[in-house]
Amino acid sequence: MGTHERVWIDVLLYTGLRRGDAVLIGRQHVKDGVACIKTAKTGTEVNIPILPPLQSSLDAGPTGDMHFVTNKNGTPFTKESFGNAFRKACNAAGVKKSAHGLRKIAATRAAEAGATVAELEAMFGWNGGRMASLYTKSADRRRLALRGWGKS
Template structure:
């Protein structure tokens, strides 16, 4: 393993350069493997060769962020009482990832607050249930999880993602599950959420993601204010 150095890792990254996301995932998984080996005192691995290999810039913004118009279009297609509508409302009013959406259910609720440890990072979150979400929950039959199959058994995150994609296609919208999480974060920032509040809602443990959203929101606000300077005063 010591024969693998930064140039080897970079070569593996560059082989995947045509798909930056895959290249960066390669670096991510290799880094995790080396960190695990070092933390477990492997006699064969003493340094992490991924540290000096930067990730590739990915010009894509990733998953499409839902617009308010697309959310309403989806709601018009799937009325209250349908599993499809409940899925949207859980995503919209919790900002949970797919894996957590598939798990959350009545057992996680006490005094109107959803509390549980997230699948990714095992972060404890506490989310008060807002009225629109409660109305959707009350209107829709469910099992141990709010979002389940027709027989009320839970989805896996992969099967949920596939099913929700079909729901979106039927509604004629381009959004997907993760895009709703992005839309929720965007709305929270536009409504004044701080970085600390975003971390509490979305289970982020570093400032990277909250800062990304707040920077975008600040640029938008500054542009809206600055555009007035382009007008010629009489």
């Protein structure tokens, strides 16, 4: 807690935003505990509750005045520079992952918790059902397998 890297991880994990949107979101997007932002890629509005773990991370900071995700100088990132800084921090921690991996984790967790295709689309700003179906198919398959084995 209290590091840029922790804010970065928690913003990505608890919002499910792409890095280009994660670098834009800030206090001006939050009203009554819900962040509302139009995604840059699809222009779809997403509504994201600021869950307690994210709020704790934001409270501990460091964050900027208008952006939760900032660089070591306290200024906003571009999506490219954020991606590079995030990967560099991951490498320093011995983790060979990227910022997008946390979006995948957020979608997987939601699907495994029972989120529907429509809910995933609303959460992540997707359209057409294809992307959301990838996550629900895996989660449903696992649930069905475990339920089936319980019948044997």
